[in-house]
Amino acid sequence: MISTDVIVIGAGPVGLFAVHQLGIIGLKAEIIDNLNKVGGQCSELYPDKPIYDIPGIPKCTGETLTENLMEQIEPFGSKIHLNERVQEVVKEGTKWKVTTSKQKIFNTSAIIIAGGVGSFEPRKFSLKDSENFEGKSIFYSVKDKSFFENKDICIFGGGDSALDWSIELSKKSKVTLVHRRDEFRGANKSIEIVNKLKKDGKIQVETPYQLESIEGKDKIKSVMIKNEDGKNKKIKADILLGFFGLIMQLGPIANWGLGMDKKTIAVNTENFETNQKGIFAVGDICSYPGKLKLILSGFHETALAARGCFKYARPNEKYRFEFTTTSKSIKKRLGVKNDKQE
Amino acid sequence: MAKITYIENNKEEHVVEVPNGNTVMEGAVQNNIPGIDADCGGAMACATCHIYVDEKWYDKIKKKEDGEEDMIDMAFEPNKFSRLSCQITVSDDLDGLIVRMPSKQS
Numbered sequence: 001m002i003s004t005d006v007i008v009i010g011a012g013p014v015g016l017f018a019v020h021q022l023g024i025i026g027l028k029a030e031i032i033d034n035l036n037k038v039g040g041q042c043s044e045l046y047p048d049k050p051i052y053d054i055p056g057i058p059k060c061t062g063e064t065l066t067e068n069l070m071e072q073i074e075p076f077g078s079k080i081h082l083n084e085r086v087q088e089v090v091k092e093g094t095k096w097k098v099t100t101s102k103q104k105i106f107n108t109s110a111i112i113i114a115g116g117v118g119s120f121e122p123r124k125f126s127l128k129d130s131e132n133f134e135g136k137s138i139f140y141s142v143k144d145k146s147f148f149e150n151k152d153i154c155i156f157g158g159g160d161s162a163l164d165w166s167i168e169l170s171k172k173s174k175v176t177l178v179h180r181r182d183e184f185r186g187a188n189k190s191i192e193i194v195n196k197l198k199k200d201g202k203i204q205v206e207t208p209y210q211l212e213s214i215e216g217k218d219k220i221k222s223v224m225i226k227n228e229d230g231k232n233k234k235i236k237a238d239i240l241l242g243f244f245g246l247i248m249q250l251g252p253i254a255n256w257g258l259g260m261d262k263k264t265i266a267v268n269t270e271n272f273e274t275n276q277k278g279i280f281a282v283g284d285i286c287s288y289p290g291k292l293k294l295i296l297s298g299f300h301e302t303a304l305a306a307r308g309c310f311k312y313a314r315p316n317e318k319y320r321f322e323f324t325t326t327s328k329s330i331k332k333r334l335g336v337k338n339d340k341q342e
Numbered sequence: 343m344a345k346i347t348y349i350e351n352n353k354e355e356h357v358v359e360v361p362n363g364n365t366v367m368e369g370a371v372q373n374n375i376p377g378i379d380a381d382c383g384g385a386m387a388c389a390t391c392h393i394y395v396d397e398k399w400y401d402k403i404k405k406k407e408d409g410e411e412d413m414i415d416m417a418f419e420p421n422k423f424s425r426l427s428c429q430i431t432v433s434d435d436l437d438g439l440i441v442r443m444p445s446k447q448s
Contacts, residue, residue, distance in 0.1 A: 185412040245416035
């Protein structure tokens with residue numbers, strides 16, 4: 001079991017800045033995120049797209065913003081637990097017990113939920129029987145390349161993942177790439193390579209087609225694909241890979257007894273606490289009158305939520321407001337030795 | 343102002359008047375019509391306000407801008423009449439518009 005002052009759920013920009021705001025007032029935090037990297041929507045949805053409304057930064061990409069935030073919280077040494085989803089949150093005495101999908105257990109005084117619109121999960125095939133084959137012959141990611149050698153693989157999707165894996169897996173397997181429209185949205189370079197491989201007969205490309213049905217009992221034998229005009233085509237395949245991007249699913253948060261309003265958590269605007277004492281919600285996931293889903297609003301919310309956590313983590317101490325420019329204790333926490341040389 | 347008919351996947355119809363300047367997505371959300379999630383709030387950053395525009399109306403609506411088609415790739419069961427309802431702005435010309443919702447958004 002890991003004991004800490006505050007658990008931050010979500011490693012997007014707002015979750016990362018929450019760690020900063022907790023750190024400068026002397027609270028220890030651990031971050032948990034379901035993705036395999038930090039940055040949340042900034043890394044997953046728009047890493048290369050510039051953001052123009054971060055105060056004091058005229059223009060920066062989601063990726064740069066994430067890197068800068070990581071640098072900013074580095075002095076606090078917070079552990080980041082990636083590839084783990086928080087499953088359960090239970091009150092134990094005056095503390096909260098937090099359990100993850102990897103059965104890691106945390107004991108914490110307070111929780112800040114910075115979960116965005118929920119956790120990212122791959123969008124799956126909509127066919128009902130696709131579930132039966134999932135993990136055996138239907139996959140949404142490639143973990144071990146060798147498993148995909150000497151197979152008949154049908155890849156669905158039109159983005160970079162679909163193109164890159166079509167190129168890579170076609171070296172050792174027969175690959176058919178299926179997309180719902182003629183245009184691909186991946187990098188131009190990848191599209192050129194796929195077109196060349198198609199011309200050389202190394203990849204079969206089928207557009208505008210979508211999956212219609214799967215044939216096979218225990219194993220997939222073939223799939224039927226269909227275009228908008230109702231024309232069907234049968235493709236021999238024993239493996240299907242779907243790359244339809246990620247969707248955001250609220251997941252277990254809905255079961256934690258929080259006041260939910262559709263997919264958001266109702267909070268007060270004094271310290272962004274939820275209806276559960278010691279659980280705070282900030283960023284896109286929280287709602288209150290006038291809420292804006294902006295990164296800058298999330299940053300503001302973390303500053304107040306962090307102070308709200310203080311009374312739970314340090315019940316016998318009084319919180320004192322300080323500036324980073326003048327406070328010796330904050331500078332110590334930041335590891336600043338001599339301002340003038342920094 | 344335009345009268346818009348939203349048809350849920352279970353065929354239930356909702357007819358509402360949506361003011362000019364609002365989006366088709368807002369028309370549904372503000373009138374509590376189920377079937378449109380709009381997780382990102384209308385920023386074309388998700389695909390959870392996906393609708394099928396009625397065949398007769400599809401060509402009368404302003405064409406997609408860059409990025410919408412890419413986002414529709416990630417929608418649930420897209421077809422050639424798919425649009426993101428947050429990208430359709432209501433005007434008098436859309437009076438009588440009919441849109442249908444997919445069986446789910448995410």
